Amino acid sequence: MRPLRASPSLLQPDGRKLYQQAAAAIAAAIQRGDYRPGQRIPSERDLAEEHKVSRPTIREALIALEVTGLVRSRHGSGIFVVDNPSSDALSLSLDIGAFELTEARRLFEGETAALAALSITEADLVRLEELISDMERENQQQVGGERADREFHLVIARATANSAIVGVIESLWDARYSSPLCAEMLERARKVGVQPRIDEHLVIIQALRNRDPAAARTAMRDHLARVIDGLLEATEIDTMERTRAELEEKRSALARRVSV
Structure with a gap:
Protein backbone atom coordinates (compact mmCIF):
# COMPACT_ATOMS: atom_id res chain seq x y z
CA MET A 1 0.00 0.00 0.00
CA ARG A 2 1.24 3.49 -0.76
CA PRO A 3 1.49 5.90 2.21
CA LEU A 4 -1.71 7.81 2.75
CA ARG A 5 -1.29 11.08 0.90
CA ALA A 6 -3.63 13.89 -0.01
CA SER A 7 -3.59 16.85 -2.32
CA PRO A 8 -2.29 20.07 -0.73
CA SER A 9 -4.51 20.95 2.21
CA LEU A 10 -6.42 24.19 2.56
CA LEU A 11 -5.78 23.93 6.30
CA GLN A 12 -2.94 26.12 7.49
CA PRO A 13 -0.09 24.57 9.53
CA ASP A 14 -0.52 25.60 13.18
CA GLY A 15 1.22 22.88 15.17
CA ARG A 16 -1.85 20.67 15.47
CA LYS A 17 -2.29 17.31 13.81
CA LEU A 18 -4.09 17.43 10.47
CA TYR A 19 -7.17 15.58 11.72
CA GLN A 20 -7.38 18.06 14.64
CA GLN A 21 -7.30 20.97 12.20
CA ALA A 22 -10.03 19.33 10.11
CA ALA A 23 -12.12 18.65 13.23
CA ALA A 24 -11.67 22.26 14.36
CA ALA A 25 -12.70 23.56 10.92
CA ILE A 26 -15.88 21.44 10.94
CA ALA A 27 -16.60 22.46 14.55
CA ALA A 28 -16.19 26.12 13.58
CA ALA A 29 -18.68 25.64 10.73
CA ILE A 30 -21.15 24.14 13.20
CA GLN A 31 -20.64 27.01 15.64
CA ARG A 32 -21.13 29.57 12.84
CA GLY A 33 -24.44 27.93 12.04
CA ASP A 34 -23.39 26.51 8.67
CA TYR A 35 -24.73 23.20 10.00
CA ARG A 36 -27.64 23.56 12.37
CA PRO A 37 -28.51 21.28 15.31
CA GLY A 38 -30.03 18.09 13.95
CA GLN A 39 -28.73 18.75 10.43
CA ARG A 40 -26.74 16.15 8.51
CA ILE A 41 -23.24 17.33 7.68
CA PRO A 42 -21.64 16.59 4.28
CA SER A 43 -20.23 13.18 3.44
CA GLU A 44 -16.63 12.15 4.06
CA ARG A 45 -15.90 12.51 0.36
CA ASP A 46 -17.33 16.02 0.17
CA LEU A 47 -15.52 17.16 3.32
CA ALA A 48 -12.24 15.69 2.07
CA GLU A 49 -12.61 17.60 -1.20
CA GLU A 50 -13.59 20.80 0.60
CA HIS A 51 -10.60 20.75 2.95
CA LYS A 52 -8.19 19.10 0.47
CA VAL A 53 -7.21 16.30 2.83
CA SER A 54 -7.49 12.51 2.66
CA ARG A 55 -10.66 10.64 3.58
CA PRO A 56 -8.86 8.88 6.47
CA THR A 57 -8.04 12.33 7.90
CA ILE A 58 -11.69 13.35 7.65
CA ARG A 59 -12.76 10.03 9.15
CA GLU A 60 -10.49 10.61 12.15
CA ALA A 61 -11.83 14.15 12.46
CA LEU A 62 -15.46 12.96 12.43
CA ILE A 63 -14.78 10.23 14.98
CA ALA A 64 -13.06 12.85 17.13
CA LEU A 65 -16.13 15.09 16.90
CA GLU A 66 -18.33 12.13 17.76
CA VAL A 67 -16.18 11.20 20.79
CA THR A 68 -16.33 14.79 22.07
CA GLY A 69 -20.12 14.88 21.63
CA LEU A 70 -20.43 17.52 18.91
CA VAL A 71 -21.89 15.17 16.29
CA ARG A 72 -23.43 11.71 16.31
CA SER A 73 -23.91 8.86 13.87
CA ARG A 74 -27.52 8.08 13.11
CA HIS A 75 -27.94 4.41 12.15
CA GLY A 76 -26.12 4.66 8.85
CA SER A 77 -27.99 7.75 7.71
CA GLY A 78 -24.91 9.89 8.17
CA ILE A 79 -23.32 12.19 10.72
CA PHE A 80 -25.60 14.78 12.36
CA VAL A 81 -25.01 17.79 14.58
CA VAL A 82 -26.24 17.13 18.11
CA ASP A 83 -29.27 19.07 19.31
CA ASN A 84 -27.32 21.25 21.74
CA PRO A 85 -23.75 21.47 20.46
CA SER A 86 -21.21 22.65 23.01
CA SER A 87 -19.02 25.62 22.14
CA ASP A 88 -16.01 23.93 23.79
CA ALA A 89 -16.52 20.38 22.50
CA LEU A 90 -12.92 20.12 21.29
CA SER A 91 -11.44 21.09 24.67
CA LEU A 92 -10.89 17.36 25.33
CA SER A 93 -7.42 16.35 24.14
CA LEU A 94 -7.88 13.35 21.88
CA ASP A 95 -4.19 13.10 21.05
CA ILE A 96 -3.36 10.69 18.25
CA GLY A 97 -5.60 8.78 15.86
CA GLU A 241 -23.71 -2.15 10.06
CA ARG A 242 -25.55 0.95 11.24
CA THR A 243 -27.24 1.11 7.83
CA ARG A 244 -28.32 -2.53 8.14
CA ALA A 245 -29.67 -1.87 11.64
CA GLU A 246 -31.67 1.07 10.32
CA LEU A 247 -33.12 -1.06 7.52
CA GLU A 248 -34.06 -3.83 9.95
CA GLU A 249 -35.75 -1.28 12.19
CA LYS A 250 -37.73 0.06 9.24
CA ARG A 251 -38.71 -3.46 8.16
CA SER A 252 -39.92 -4.27 11.69
CA ALA A 253 -41.92 -1.04 11.87
CA LEU A 254 -43.48 -1.75 8.49
CA ALA A 255 -44.34 -5.30 9.51
CA ARG A 256 -46.08 -3.98 12.63
CA ARG A 257 -48.08 -1.48 10.58
CA VAL A 258 -49.25 -3.96 7.98
CA SER A 259 -50.25 -6.42 10.67
CA VAL A 260 -52.76 -3.98 12.17
Whole structure:
Protein backbone atom coordinates (compact mmCIF):
# COMPACT_ATOMS: atom_id res chain seq x y z
CA MET A 1 0.00 0.00 0.00
CA ARG A 2 1.24 3.49 -0.76
CA PRO A 3 1.49 5.90 2.21
CA LEU A 4 -1.71 7.81 2.75
CA ARG A 5 -1.29 11.08 0.90
CA ALA A 6 -3.63 13.89 -0.01
CA SER A 7 -3.59 16.85 -2.32
CA PRO A 8 -2.29 20.07 -0.73
CA SER A 9 -4.51 20.95 2.21
CA LEU A 10 -6.42 24.19 2.56
CA LEU A 11 -5.78 23.93 6.30
CA GLN A 12 -2.94 26.12 7.49
CA PRO A 13 -0.09 24.57 9.53
CA ASP A 14 -0.52 25.60 13.18
CA GLY A 15 1.22 22.88 15.17
CA ARG A 16 -1.85 20.67 15.47
CA LYS A 17 -2.29 17.31 13.81
CA LEU A 18 -4.09 17.43 10.47
CA TYR A 19 -7.17 15.58 11.72
CA GLN A 20 -7.38 18.06 14.64
CA GLN A 21 -7.30 20.97 12.20
CA ALA A 22 -10.03 19.33 10.11
CA ALA A 23 -12.12 18.65 13.23
CA ALA A 24 -11.67 22.26 14.36
CA ALA A 25 -12.70 23.56 10.92
CA ILE A 26 -15.88 21.44 10.94
CA ALA A 27 -16.60 22.46 14.55
CA ALA A 28 -16.19 26.12 13.58
CA ALA A 29 -18.68 25.64 10.73
CA ILE A 30 -21.15 24.14 13.20
CA GLN A 31 -20.64 27.01 15.64
CA ARG A 32 -21.13 29.57 12.84
CA GLY A 33 -24.44 27.93 12.04
CA ASP A 34 -23.39 26.51 8.67
CA TYR A 35 -24.73 23.20 10.00
CA ARG A 36 -27.64 23.56 12.37
CA PRO A 37 -28.51 21.28 15.31
CA GLY A 38 -30.03 18.09 13.95
CA GLN A 39 -28.73 18.75 10.43
CA ARG A 40 -26.74 16.15 8.51
CA ILE A 41 -23.24 17.33 7.68
CA PRO A 42 -21.64 16.59 4.28
CA SER A 43 -20.23 13.18 3.44
CA GLU A 44 -16.63 12.15 4.06
CA ARG A 45 -15.90 12.51 0.36
CA ASP A 46 -17.33 16.02 0.17
CA LEU A 47 -15.52 17.16 3.32
CA ALA A 48 -12.24 15.69 2.07
CA GLU A 49 -12.61 17.60 -1.20
CA GLU A 50 -13.59 20.80 0.60
CA HIS A 51 -10.60 20.75 2.95
CA LYS A 52 -8.19 19.10 0.47
CA VAL A 53 -7.21 16.30 2.83
CA SER A 54 -7.49 12.51 2.66
CA ARG A 55 -10.66 10.64 3.58
CA PRO A 56 -8.86 8.88 6.47
CA THR A 57 -8.04 12.33 7.90
CA ILE A 58 -11.69 13.35 7.65
CA ARG A 59 -12.76 10.03 9.15
CA GLU A 60 -10.49 10.61 12.15
CA ALA A 61 -11.83 14.15 12.46
CA LEU A 62 -15.46 12.96 12.43
CA ILE A 63 -14.78 10.23 14.98
CA ALA A 64 -13.06 12.85 17.13
CA LEU A 65 -16.13 15.09 16.90
CA GLU A 66 -18.33 12.13 17.76
CA VAL A 67 -16.18 11.20 20.79
CA THR A 68 -16.33 14.79 22.07
CA GLY A 69 -20.12 14.88 21.63
CA LEU A 70 -20.43 17.52 18.91
CA VAL A 71 -21.89 15.17 16.29
CA ARG A 72 -23.43 11.71 16.31
CA SER A 73 -23.91 8.86 13.87
CA ARG A 74 -27.52 8.08 13.11
CA HIS A 75 -27.94 4.41 12.15
CA GLY A 76 -26.12 4.66 8.85
CA SER A 77 -27.99 7.75 7.71
CA GLY A 78 -24.91 9.89 8.17
CA ILE A 79 -23.32 12.19 10.72
CA PHE A 80 -25.60 14.78 12.36
CA VAL A 81 -25.01 17.79 14.58
CA VAL A 82 -26.24 17.13 18.11
CA ASP A 83 -29.27 19.07 19.31
CA ASN A 84 -27.32 21.25 21.74
CA PRO A 85 -23.75 21.47 20.46
CA SER A 86 -21.21 22.65 23.01
CA SER A 87 -19.02 25.62 22.14
CA ASP A 88 -16.01 23.93 23.79
CA ALA A 89 -16.52 20.38 22.50
CA LEU A 90 -12.92 20.12 21.29
CA SER A 91 -11.44 21.09 24.67
CA LEU A 92 -10.89 17.36 25.33
CA SER A 93 -7.42 16.35 24.14
CA LEU A 94 -7.88 13.35 21.88
CA ASP A 95 -4.19 13.10 21.05
CA ILE A 96 -3.36 10.69 18.25
CA GLY A 97 -5.60 8.78 15.86
CA ALA A 98 -5.18 5.16 14.77
CA PHE A 99 -4.30 6.00 11.14
CA GLU A 100 -1.60 8.44 12.18
CA LEU A 101 -0.23 6.06 14.80
CA THR A 102 -0.06 3.11 12.40
CA GLU A 103 1.71 5.20 9.76
CA ALA A 104 4.34 6.08 12.38
CA ARG A 105 4.64 2.41 13.33
CA ARG A 106 5.07 1.50 9.66
CA LEU A 107 8.01 3.89 9.37
CA PHE A 108 9.79 3.05 12.63
CA GLU A 109 9.03 -0.67 12.83
CA GLY A 110 10.09 -1.23 9.23
CA GLU A 111 13.57 0.06 10.03
CA THR A 112 13.55 -1.76 13.36
CA ALA A 113 12.90 -5.07 11.60
CA ALA A 114 15.71 -4.38 9.12
CA LEU A 115 18.17 -3.76 11.95
CA ALA A 116 16.91 -6.73 13.96
CA ALA A 117 17.59 -9.03 10.99
CA LEU A 118 21.32 -8.43 11.51
CA SER A 119 21.41 -9.35 15.20
CA ILE A 120 18.38 -11.50 16.05
CA THR A 121 19.17 -14.67 17.98
CA GLU A 122 17.78 -18.17 17.64
CA ALA A 123 16.14 -17.72 21.05
CA ASP A 124 14.38 -14.60 19.75
CA LEU A 125 13.10 -16.52 16.73
CA VAL A 126 11.80 -19.33 18.94
CA ARG A 127 10.01 -16.74 21.09
CA LEU A 128 8.42 -15.17 17.99
CA GLU A 129 7.12 -18.59 16.92
CA GLU A 130 5.66 -19.13 20.41
CA LEU A 131 3.89 -15.80 20.15
CA ILE A 132 2.38 -16.85 16.82
CA SER A 133 0.71 -19.73 18.68
CA ASP A 134 -0.49 -17.29 21.33
CA MET A 135 -1.92 -15.00 18.65
CA GLU A 136 -3.75 -17.91 17.02
CA ARG A 137 -5.25 -18.86 20.38
CA GLU A 138 -6.28 -15.28 21.15
CA ASN A 139 -7.84 -14.94 17.70
CA GLN A 140 -9.85 -18.13 18.24
CA GLN A 141 -10.99 -16.90 21.64
CA GLN A 142 -11.79 -13.48 20.13
CA VAL A 143 -9.95 -11.61 22.86
CA GLY A 144 -8.34 -9.06 20.53
CA GLY A 145 -4.85 -10.52 20.20
CA GLU A 146 -3.29 -7.40 21.75
CA ARG A 147 -0.99 -9.02 24.29
CA ALA A 148 0.70 -11.49 21.95
CA ASP A 149 0.78 -9.03 19.04
CA ARG A 150 2.39 -6.31 21.19
CA GLU A 151 5.00 -8.72 22.54
CA PHE A 152 5.79 -9.98 19.02
CA HIS A 153 6.74 -6.48 17.89
CA LEU A 154 8.65 -5.74 21.10
CA VAL A 155 10.73 -8.93 20.77
CA ILE A 156 11.84 -7.65 17.35
CA ALA A 157 12.65 -4.24 18.84
CA ARG A 158 14.69 -5.83 21.64
CA ALA A 159 16.59 -7.91 19.08
CA THR A 160 18.19 -4.68 17.82
CA ALA A 161 19.98 -4.37 21.20
CA ASN A 162 19.15 -0.66 21.10
CA SER A 163 17.24 0.58 24.15
CA ALA A 164 16.22 3.83 22.44
CA ILE A 165 14.51 1.87 19.66
CA VAL A 166 12.74 -0.33 22.23
CA GLY A 167 11.51 2.81 24.00
CA VAL A 168 10.11 4.28 20.77
CA ILE A 169 8.27 1.07 19.83
CA GLU A 170 6.88 0.71 23.36
CA SER A 171 5.65 4.31 23.32
CA LEU A 172 3.92 3.81 19.97
CA TRP A 173 2.13 0.73 21.30
CA ASP A 174 1.22 2.47 24.57
CA ALA A 175 -0.37 5.32 22.58
CA ARG A 176 -2.95 2.79 21.35
CA TYR A 177 -4.40 2.74 24.86
CA SER A 178 -3.71 6.27 26.15
CA SER A 179 -5.35 8.19 23.28
CA PRO A 180 -9.18 8.26 23.50
CA LEU A 181 -9.48 8.68 19.74
CA CYS A 182 -7.12 5.80 18.94
CA ALA A 183 -8.81 3.56 21.51
CA GLU A 184 -12.23 4.33 20.02
CA MET A 185 -11.10 3.52 16.48
CA LEU A 186 -9.41 0.28 17.52
CA GLU A 187 -12.48 -0.77 19.49
CA ARG A 188 -14.62 -0.26 16.38
CA ALA A 189 -12.19 -2.44 14.46
CA ARG A 190 -12.34 -5.19 17.09
CA LYS A 191 -16.15 -5.12 17.09
CA VAL A 192 -16.23 -6.02 13.39
CA GLY A 193 -13.70 -8.82 13.79
CA VAL A 194 -10.35 -7.24 12.84
CA GLN A 195 -7.60 -9.47 14.28
CA PRO A 196 -3.83 -9.89 13.90
CA ARG A 197 -3.06 -11.64 10.59
CA ILE A 198 -0.99 -14.73 11.29
CA ASP A 199 0.32 -15.17 7.74
CA GLU A 200 1.81 -11.66 7.68
CA HIS A 201 3.64 -12.27 10.96
CA LEU A 202 5.03 -15.53 9.58
CA VAL A 203 6.48 -13.67 6.59
CA ILE A 204 8.24 -11.31 9.02
CA ILE A 205 9.71 -14.25 10.96
CA GLN A 206 11.00 -15.87 7.76
CA ALA A 207 12.75 -12.68 6.67
CA LEU A 208 14.36 -12.39 10.10
CA ARG A 209 15.38 -16.04 10.05
CA ASN A 210 17.03 -15.46 6.65
CA ARG A 211 18.94 -12.51 8.17
CA ASP A 212 17.65 -10.38 5.27
CA PRO A 213 17.24 -6.71 6.31
CA ALA A 214 15.54 -5.61 3.08
CA ALA A 215 13.01 -8.45 3.21
CA ALA A 216 12.37 -7.84 6.92
CA ARG A 217 11.75 -4.14 6.28
CA THR A 218 9.38 -4.91 3.41
CA ALA A 219 7.51 -7.61 5.36
CA MET A 220 6.96 -5.31 8.34
CA ARG A 221 5.93 -2.33 6.22
CA ASP A 222 3.55 -4.48 4.16
CA HIS A 223 2.03 -5.89 7.35
CA LEU A 224 1.39 -2.44 8.83
CA ALA A 225 0.06 -1.13 5.51
CA ARG A 226 -2.56 -3.88 5.71
CA VAL A 227 -3.33 -2.85 9.29
CA ILE A 228 -4.18 0.60 7.90
CA ASP A 229 -6.34 -1.05 5.24
CA GLY A 230 -8.08 -3.03 7.98
CA LEU A 231 -8.84 0.12 9.95
CA LEU A 232 -10.28 1.75 6.84
CA GLU A 233 -12.46 -1.28 6.14
CA ALA A 234 -13.52 -1.56 9.79
CA THR A 235 -14.78 2.01 10.00
CA GLU A 236 -16.59 1.56 6.68
CA ILE A 237 -18.12 -1.70 7.90
CA ASP A 238 -19.16 0.08 11.10
CA THR A 239 -21.15 2.51 8.95
CA MET A 240 -22.59 -0.33 6.90
CA GLU A 241 -23.71 -2.15 10.06
CA ARG A 242 -25.55 0.95 11.24
CA THR A 243 -27.24 1.11 7.83
CA ARG A 244 -28.32 -2.53 8.14
CA ALA A 245 -29.67 -1.87 11.64
CA GLU A 246 -31.67 1.07 10.32
CA LEU A 247 -33.12 -1.06 7.52
CA GLU A 248 -34.06 -3.83 9.95
CA GLU A 249 -35.75 -1.28 12.19
CA LYS A 250 -37.73 0.06 9.24
CA ARG A 251 -38.71 -3.46 8.16
CA SER A 252 -39.92 -4.27 11.69
CA ALA A 253 -41.92 -1.04 11.87
CA LEU A 254 -43.48 -1.75 8.49
CA ALA A 255 -44.34 -5.30 9.51
CA ARG A 256 -46.08 -3.98 12.63
CA ARG A 257 -48.08 -1.48 10.58
CA VAL A 258 -49.25 -3.96 7.98
CA SER A 259 -50.25 -6.42 10.67
CA VAL A 260 -52.76 -3.98 12.17
